[in-house]
Amino acid sequence: MDSLTQIALGSAVGVAVMGRRTAVWKAALWGAVAGTLPDLDAFIDHGDPILNMTRHRAESHALFFLTLAAPLLGWIASRLDHRADGFQRRAAPSWNRTPSGGSDPRSGGAWGHWTLALWLVLITHPLLDAMTVYGTQLLLPFSDHPYGVGSIFIIDLAYTVPLIVGVVAALRLKDARGQRWNAAGLVLSTLYLAWSFGAQQHVDRIARSSLQQAGIDAQGLLVTPAPFNTVLWRLVATTPTQYHEGYYSLLDDQAEVRWTAYPRGGDLIARHGHTDPVARIAAFSHGFFSLHNGGDSLLLTDLRMGLEPSYTFRFDLGSPAAVGHVPVTQLGMRPDLGRALPWLWQRLQGNTHATLGAATP
Incomplete structure (x- = not known):
């Protein structure tokens, strides 16, 4: 997915896990940072455009390597969190200080909590990427298979906006109401992903029926949304000598696809x-x-x-x-x-x- 969506998802997950254990802005900031890290591999030049394409979303998106990185990132976040909290306590007037060892729920998250939060942020990044058609090598170093469900376009505001609204509400309200807004954003975006997958399976059945009616013996069938939506779908069917392109909208009157053949x-x-x-x-x-x-x-x-x-x-x-x-x-x-x-x-x-x-x- 696009960078803004990954930042929004990372922030939302960070707030959901850490929003009651530290300042909401810290949870959102660290979520945004961890949500961005896997895509830094795009700046690596492998010296060949095909290698640059096929090595993107590789090791930096592998669940195994991200799991190994989470404890270190969690340790860094917890140390910085506690240092910032200590500085704030020292800078506060004496009548407004929280005693050391007090019960303030926002006195800094523990290493284990930060590790869990950032692990969830890190792994949800490639899992979301795998819902697009590009190809995400989730199982490196055990397999280099590029997973791509292809049920959502790389930019889709219907997925991103609920996340942004939830995070902004959490940052502004800074209380349980903000947490509920953030949770609602995560739920709505996840439901939208589920909808996209269900719609894809529906269109897949229509496309296969249309191929059969057209007498096209396809080796492969691709069903993926047209840009920015999950109502209009682009279809590609391949044979050894041709590929056939078609479109189907969930608002079409007829459950059929018109195919155009290309060599x-x-x-x-x-x-x-x-x-x-x-x-x-x-x-x-x-x-x-x-x-x-x-x-x-x-x-x-x-x-x-x-x-x-x-x-x-x-x-x-x-x-x-x-x-x-x-x-x-x-x-x-x-x-x-x-x-x-x-x-x-x-x-x-x-x-x-x-x-x-x-x-x-």
């Missing part, structure tokens, strides 16, 4: 599929990729993230004879937002005749 480059895949860049993307994308001739170069595309013909991850592999032996270049393309957003709104409402505008590089 996938079956001959090129058979010829170059063993090379390192193609094999990496094939594994990371779970087979949802294409390979095309682009003039003097081969173009490798991850079909999961984008709207035809615009894709976030498209790579120039160089000449066919040199694939795997020359530097790879990433070619980014995005839709023309002036056309794409109106189409998205119209298609979401069930307008099956809406057409998407052309892409711009």
Whole structure:
């Protein structure tokens, strides 16, 4: 998910666990910090754009390594918390000081409490990421399988806003009412995740029925939401030689999908599929990729993230004879937002005749 969402989730979890044991702002701040840490791997340059893609959400998102990091991070937080609390007691007027060893519930959290809170913050980050389609390697070092449920888009305000509202309320109220607001935000966002998964399974059944009716013998089927919502869904079905793209809105009148076929480059895949860049993307994308001739170069595309013909991850592999032996270049393309957003709104409402505008590089 996007950085703002991970900060909001981390803060909400931190407040939920530590909000009664320390100052609410400390719980929210440490939650935001721990919620951001796993994504710092995005600043690591592996020297190759495909490696940069497939090594993101790797060790820094692995449950095993995050569990090992939690006690150390919890120790740092508890030490700083107690030092800050001691400074505040010394700076307070004598008539307003809390006696040492007193029962003030906000006198600083213990190491065990901070460890639990930050462990929950750390592991909820990759677990949420795994609900997107990108691919999160949760089980490293035991498995490098990239998990991606694909039931929520990387930016979805319906998930993020309840978290932000709950945290802000907790920071402003600083009492049990604020805790209830924060808990409500976590519950609503979690229910939205459950809704997205249920909606995905519903659309999956419709898509498989439509494929059967269309006589398409698909090897793989991808069902993932269109940007910013869970009402309109993008569908990609692959065969050895083609991929078929379609859209289905929960507001459509008919429970059917109109498929558009595109060449996938079956001959090129058979010829170059063993090379390192193609094999990496094939594994990371779970087979949802294409390979095309682009003039003097081969173009490798991850079909999961984008709207035809615009894709976030498209790579120039160089000449066919040199694939795997020359530097790879990433070619980014995005839709023309002036056309794409109106189409998205119209298609979401069930307008099956809406057409998407052309892409711009």
